[in-house]
Amino acid sequence: MKSSNSKTVLFITGAFVHNSGWDTWKTYFESKGYKTLAPAWPYKESAPAAELRNRQPNDTGLAALTLSELVDHYASIAKSLPEKPIIIGHSLGGLITQILINRDLGVAGVGIHPVPPQGIIPYEFSFLKAGWKALGLFTSLKKTYLMSLSDWQYAFTNGMSLEDQKSSWEANTIPESKTVARGGLTSAAKVDFNKPHVPLLITSGSEDNILPPSLNIRNFKAYKKDNGSVTEYKEFAGRNHYVLGQPTWKEDADYILEWLERN
Numbered sequence: 001m002k003s004s005n006s007k008t009v010l011f012i013t014g015a016f017v018h019n020s021g022w023d024t025w026k027t028y029f030e031s032k033g034y035k036t037l038a039p040a041w042p043y044k045e046s047a048p049a050a051e052l053r054n055r056q057p058n059d060t061g062l063a064a065l066t067l068s069e070l071v072d073h074y075a076s077i078a079k080s081l082p083e084k085p086i087i088i089g090h091s092l093g094g095l096i097t098q099i100l101i102n103r104d105l106g107v108a109g110v111g112i113h114p115v116p117p118q119g120i121i122p123y124e125f126s127f128l129k130a131g132w133k134a135l136g137l138f139t140s141l142k143k144t145y146l147m148s149l150s151d152w153q154y155a156f157t158n159g160m161s162l163e164d165q166k167s168s169w170e171a172n173t174i175p176e177s178k179t180v181a182r183g184g185l186t187s188a189a190k191v192d193f194n195k196p197h198v199p200l201l202i203t204s205g206s207e208d209n210i211l212p213p214s215l216n217i218r219n220f221k222a223y224k225k226d227n228g229s230v231t232e233y234k235e236f237a238g239r240n241h242y243v244l245g246q247p248t249w250k251e252d253a254d255y256i257l258e259w260l261e262r263n
Helices: 019-031 049-054 060-064 067-080 092-102 125-135 149-155 162-172 178-183 213-222 249-262
Strands: 008-012 035-037 086-090 108-112 200-205 231-236
Touching: 008 019, 008 067, 008 092, 019 035, 019 162, 019 249, 049 162, 060 178, 067 092, 067 178, 086 092, 092 108, 092 200, 108 249, 125 149, 125 178, 149 162, 200 213, 200 249, 213 231, 231 249
Parallel strands: 008 035, 008 086, 086 108, 108 200, 200 231
Antiparallel strands: none
């Protein structure tokens, strides 16, 4: 086992979804000898998805949450651990992973279909279609945003059966802070692409609408390649943005585990 022999994995949840989406990953990584944790965002602790939806749209604490506060939340968790963790994040959690790795708070990082840092312009139509409502333009920032089933079907679960789309929405979808979403356009989302860093893997899925491979490739290419740092990219066929819960999730997890062994 490489990655500085760390046996602790910090999973970071993305926007719109419940942190229980990591449960099968946690169990699997623990079966391989790792200690894992997948803490919720602030204002989402210890509540199931349905309960969080019942707070919509008047969860003022969550509505006011900023991306900087969210990053600091996970930075504090990483610093509190007895050893530097392996950090693995999905979507917005993948952006936070990159920021924490840039701050030297982990021994390795994996961004699964990550939101790109500041400076990488997401001009893809599918990204704009899937994500523009989360910015809440011309709406109150004092109210949270909840992804509808139809938006979930396009942004996360395209290509899946209607039954699976509905059940995954019920199990995972929760209200979100528009302020956090807007933070992705600010310096709160900045990383130093030239700074040497611990091994970093970026993965993408061929069927992902909200964060398509072309966007993840630009993210990967932004990192300086001649500073001795390991930065790798892997695209998986057939994965949409619900990659953590697709039937193929174990193949992705195995690839990540093998990559960690190599690095």
